[in-house]
Amino acid sequence: MTSPLTPPGAGRSRTAGPTAPGIRRATARDAKRLTRLVRGSSAYQGHYAPMVAGYRVGPDYIESHEVFAATGEDGRVLGFYALVLSPPELDVMPELDLMFVADDAQGLGIGRLLIEHLRGRARAAALDTVRIVAHPPAEGFYLSVGARRTGTVPARPPAVMWDRPELLLPVT
Secondary structure, eight states: OOOOBOOTTOSSOBOSSSSOOEEEEOOGGGHHHHHHHHHTOGGGOGGGHHHHTTOOOOHHHHHHSEEEEEEOTTOOEEEEEEEEOOOGGGOOOOEEEEEEEOGGGTTTTHHHHHHHHHHHHHHHTTOSEEEEEOOGGGHHHHHHTTOEEEEEEOOBTTTBOSOEEEEEEEOO
16 A cells, blocks of 8 residues: 655645555564564653663564554654454443654554554454554544543553553444
8 A cells, every 4th residue: 555645734745755654564573673672762751761761562462453553665663553453242342552753754644544454354343343452642642533531541660660641442
């Protein structure tokens, strides 16, 4: 899938190189690259750093969830997301579990491209909405792509030391 990219607030199209990035299903071989992207994210510096210190996106996680990567024409992973679909009998809402865009690819529309792909996957799974428990600095991005805030998820020390916004992203 390729698409022109529009940075937030811009009226013109631009691409992240000669061609727009593609999105593909992540594989177990991507685990180290996705882990590096998470651990190296500048969004998790300072007091947020403990959240990703030692975090690992393992091959088993990639194989058991809907994980998709946006890649440049050189194959470099520019960003990824993980959609967690739970069996209906668990009565748990499907959730965007992870979404990261490489620092040097931010502002190019990669996040919006990933969200549109996620919406397509969610539609294919007959979903109406996807739950997002957001990293606080990312809330504005999710609101800008149509999510609406529904509440706050309280901190759960020692893993998460701060409250996080809870949002619902409409699929249609």
